[in-house]
Amino acid sequence: MPTPSMEDYLEQIYMLIENKGYARVSDIAEALTVHPSSVTKMVQKLDKDDYLIYEKYRGLVLTPKGNKIGKRLVYRHELLEQFLRVIGVKEEHIYEDVEGIEHHLSWDSIDRIGDLVQFFEEEEKRLEDLRDVQSRSE
Numbered sequence: 001m002p003t004p005s006m007e008d009y010l011e012q013i014y015m016l017i018e019n020k021g022y023a024r025v026s027d028i029a030e031a032l033t034v035h036p037s038s039v040t041k042m043v044q045k046l047d048k049d050d051y052l053i054y055e056k057y058r059g060l061v062l063t064p065k066g067n068k069i070g071k072r073l074v075y076r077h078e079l080l081e082q083f084l085r086v087i088g089v090k091e092e093h094i095y096e097d098v099e100g101i102e103h104h105l106s107w108d109s110i111d112r113i114g115d116l117v118q119f120f121e122e123e124e125k126r127l128e129d130l131r132d133v134q135s136r137s138e
């Protein structure tokens with residue numbers, strides 16, 4: 001199992017590759033606001049653990065294992081953003097709150113949150129009812 005920090009890297013690397021087609025050490029450092037030397041160190045660890053293949057002058061590619069987990073981590077982040085939006089959390093809190101909780105939930109909880117988001121998306125009325133409760137408790 002990757003540590004929370006490894007998860008952050010795998011999530012960012014997956015997104016960079018999705019969006020740009022590649023992930024450079026400098027791009028990862030910028031995305032995570034860390035020093036490039038920290039990125040190099042972590043990338044070497046991820047390589048050792050078989051999540052990616054890193055060659056100093058050729059960049060990095062995710063292994064099937066790294067790609068699979070990267071995809072799940074990005075899905076998890078997006079689902080949690082959707083969840084907070086559904087329950088009415090203010091836009092300005094959403095990103096930071098997701099960063100704060102995403103590494104600390106079991107996949108069981110993630111899947112149940114997925115059910116809940118789906119429950120609200122299936123019928124507009126359900127969301128209206130929730131907003132109604134919220135406007136009464138303000």
Ligand SMILES: [Mn+2]
Nearest residue numbers: 011077099102
């Ligand atoms: Mn995240």
